[in-house]
Amino acid sequence: MGKRDYYELLGVNSNATDDEIKRAFRQLAKKYHPDVSKEKNAEAKFKEINEAYEVLSDPNKRLNYDQFGHMGTNTNSFGGFGNGGFGGTADFENIFSGGFGDIFENFFGGGKKQSGFRNQPIKGENISASVVVTLKEQMFGKTVKLDLNIDKKCESCEGTGAKDPKKYIHNCTTCDGYGYINIEQRSIFGIIKSQQPCPDCKGRGEVITNKCSKCKGQGHYRGKEAVEIELPKSIYENQQVRIREKGNYGLNNGSRGDLYLEISVKPNKYFKRVNDDLHLNLPISYLDALLGAEIKVPTFDGDVHLKLPSNTKTNSIFNIPNHGFFKSPTSSKRGDLIVNMIVTIPTKLSTEEKTILQKLKNSSSFKITDDFYENL
Ligand SMILES: [Zn+2]
Ligand SMILES: [Zn+2]
Structure with a gap:
């Protein structure tokens, strides 16, 4: 459905001044306000007028609208009635200075205020x-x-707030136990009737004359x-x-x-989660790496024995399947434990160890190969 021209909606010329726009809007708002209007489709009409005013009262939005029409405006921010949303109230309140927002909320606010009314259960925070x-x-x-x-x-008062619920809870006389009061407010729309939570019983419909000492009447x-x-x-x-x-x-x-x-x-210094896998940087002895060995790999399921081949280099990867994280909280399928071997040299040597290693120093296998030097 095509949108109607905003100027046309407000019944003004496209070169209307801000004051003219404001005046036109006020008159129409009065006429179509859904709670006072006898007109058919008053609410829809009121919404349209509002949208038009939201754009035309804002110099930037108006300029965009003048240049690009409805494409140039984004009026989706208008929350609509009935679900508590009401975008763009700032301008609105300016025109109807004084408490309009409150009345409005009572008409269209939906659940929020009403939930304070008697017997309405309110979910805890x-x-x-x-x-x-x-x-x-x-x-x-x-x-x-x-x-x-x-x-x-x-527990003392079972949430009632009264020392003895049978004796000290009475119907609120201000609201007659309804939890809300009817108020009449004079406004530019004439007299507006609305309901508000009772200020004396805060919407509960009842008052406590002797409060529970444990919760001080809060329940x-x-x-x-x-x-x-x-x-x-x-x-x-x-x-x-x-x-x-x-x-x-x-x-x-x-x-x-x-x-x-x-x-x-x-x-964790050694283990890390990567998706469903568990990664482990495992320090291994230099001699085990060199000679090969049966080593123990610590896992979260206990030690696992692993055959380390001779000449294992640092950063060699070994997979231990089914020792990683579970694929989901309910699944028994698991990822892998991925072990990264870190060949570690001793930090201290005894004199005896040094003597043995000195003997090896000049043997051919411990020399850096000619291949390295040839390719420099
Ligand atoms: Zn209590
Ligand atoms: Zn009351």
Whole structure:
């Protein structure tokens, strides 16, 4: 469906001044405001007018519109009614200075304000905690015990906030127990009726005359809670783990918020995760490398024996299958352990060792080959 010309919508000339545009908009907004208008499709019309005004009241947007038409504007930021979004309220509020935003929210705000009304359960807030694991714990998973500091439901009053719920909870007289009050506000649209949460009972519909001493009438209090969480196998670092309903308690029997865990892994000097594989830089003896040997390779599953051939060079790679990370938390399939041999020379020698090595020094196998010198 084609969009109507913005000037046409507001009923002004294309060379209209800012004041003329503002005046035209005010009149039309008054006429089509969905809560006072008897017109058909008032809401759609109101939205169109708004969009037009949003563009034409902004010098840059207007210039773009004048040059490129609807292509030159991006009015998608307009959130629309009904889901709480209302883009571009800044200009709007300027014109109707004084509290318009509030009324507006009550009309179109949707759930937000309403959720405070009586008996509406409110989900508790989400909380987060960070967990540091070793590489091995990351691979196999871990039972993590946390002492969380959370909003807990008060056991003394069962979350009611009253010393004795049967005696000290009464219907709020201000709102007659409804949780909200009707207000009338005079505005440029005439008298506007709307509902607001009751200021005396904060939308609960009831008041407590003798408050629970433990939670001071809140129904909840800040306290510690020990939780045990099974971290899945082979999760990734910085992966967010969500644990449902371990966060703060909700109001009016609303469900608890969620707990988000931020996982970080302690750095390991020798082992490193690369996707599903585990990499190991393994220091091996110079003589083992030279002569060959049966060596022990440490893995997270215990030692694995490996036959090292003679003349193993540094940075030689050996694969030990199925000793890496799990392909997924539920999979039994695993990546490899990839061992990188680091041939290591001794840092200290005894006199006896030196004597033996001196003897070898001049034997032919320990000399750098002629091949090297010939190719310099
Ligand atoms: Zn209490
Ligand atoms: Zn009330």
